[in-house]
Amino acid sequence: MGVKGLNQLIKEHAPSAFKEYQLKNLFGRKVAIDASMCLYQFLIAVRQSDGQQLTNEDGETTSHLSGMFYRTIRMVENGIKPVYVFDGKPPVLKGGELEKRLKRREEAQKEQEKIKETGSVEEIMKYEKRQVRVSREQNDEAKKLLDLMGIPYVNAPCEAEAQCAVLARDGKVFAAASEDMDTLCYQPPFLLRHLTFSEARKMPIDQIDYKLAMEGLGMDQDTFVDLCILLGCDYCETIRGVGPVTAFKLIKEHGSLEKLVEYLEQNPDKTKFKVPENWPYKEARELFLHPEVEAASEVNLKWSEPDVDGLIEYMVKQKGFSEERMRSGAEKLKKGLKGGVQGRLDGFFQVVSTVKKDTKGGAKKRGATTDAKGKAKKRK
Incomplete structure (x- = not known):
């Protein structure tokens, strides 16, 4: 659920904490992504032309796999190295909220049954989407797909957004990516929202700077x-x-x-x-x-080449995807991960201030570029 009204409060009191980006602006960044949140998005958004979820010949839902595969490739093509973080056991205190969500799904199911014969397609779909939840089986399927794609993932001991934030806070990745604003409570240097939305939503990625947000709020x-x-x-x-x-x-x-x-x-x-x-x-x-998380120092992140034969066996033969698209996607992963190794120029070079006297005897500031070892380079 996140925190009600927090996004607007920060925008009002700390507007400088917000920046809007496109995927290409995050080139060279490692990002920890709340996996359960994005799988939920995929189950809601990735649909057939009639509004129904994607399924294979056996009637198994595959919307989450389609979303995970193609959106991850899109990020890698733009030089981003994603790591997905999956929820562990929920805190005892969250039990009340989970019970409320269950009741809302049950109510939506009852309303859908009422209008099954008389309601419009839009009305029926509205109630169907309210019943969506990510099952344990779908989480396991997503993990298997990520293994085959060569993309690392982390099983959090508890809340995924807390683990994402700790990985970012301790320098393992650049930012935490989640739609839940309560991720900021765990002090990530940056929170990215809308990262896993599809291009069809035409929504920019919001980057929220934790430090600037706290300064603006005065907290x-x-x-x-x-x-x-x-x-x-x-x-x-x-x-x-x-x-x-x-x-x-x-x-x-x-x-x-x-x-x-x-x-x-x-x-x-x-x-x-x-x-x-x-x-x-x-x-x-x-x-x-004091969230229950695994220490960042204990988390080993490794991106590797995709297992093409494994992808064909799992995604094509078992899940009914196009072999041509799987092979094409695997090639994009290989190319993207190699390209992303270059990293960002602003991670290697940094600007420092030097002072040089002008002809009038005053101080004049000049910027000098240094490399990662601190050696000064002349401006061009």
Whole structure:
């Protein structure tokens, strides 16, 4: 679910934290991607002309495999080296949110049955998409495909977005990619949104700079996490009536959830807001500040050439994809991974300031380019 209203708050208070990119602008970058989130996107978006999910001759859904294969190739062609991160066991506190999602799917199924005979194709598809979930089998199929493509993946012990953020924070990759804004609670230097959307959506990739976001909001990590909990996260319910603007104002006024809760409980006549009984905000905060993740130093990322014969056996013979497209895709992977090895020029060269006196005796700043070893190079 992410955090309600956080994207807009950051845009309002820290507009400099946002940059819009196309895939080509991320050339040479390694990116950790929330796999479950993008598989869900593929199951929603990759459809036949009649709106139904892609299936093979046996009726097995293949939309997730199609999306994973072609979108990954598109990233690699643009010099990006993706690593996918899969969810582990959900935190106990998330149980309530998962139960709500199950109920929403059940309600959507009932509504779809009601209009099965009389509803339009669009109405039926709307309720069908609300029932979509990524199964364990589909996760396993995606992992097998990635193995054959030579693309690394990580099995997170708990939340995938937390693992993505830690890999980025500790320098294993450049950024974490997820649609969930709560990824920022784990302090990735950069969060990429819309990276795995298809070109058909014509939506630019948003890059959010964590440091600039905190500066614009005027918060440290602890205060920011408290804001996210107040806005609404997967781990506990919200205080009814507190929207994004009010939540930001209350956290800025009181500084922490402890002080806010104390104020609300001691002044019931001065405010209409009521704190939920046994509100587990402290436990939610602990999950954000100390997530269960594998240390980045223990994660080994290796990109390798695709197993063409394995792809043919699995994707063509078992899943019904075109052999020609699989072979073409494998060639693009080989070429793209070799090209991406060049890396980015801004990763090898950096600009430093030097001072040179001008003819009037004053100081004049000049930029000098240095290589990765710190040796100065003359400007051209």
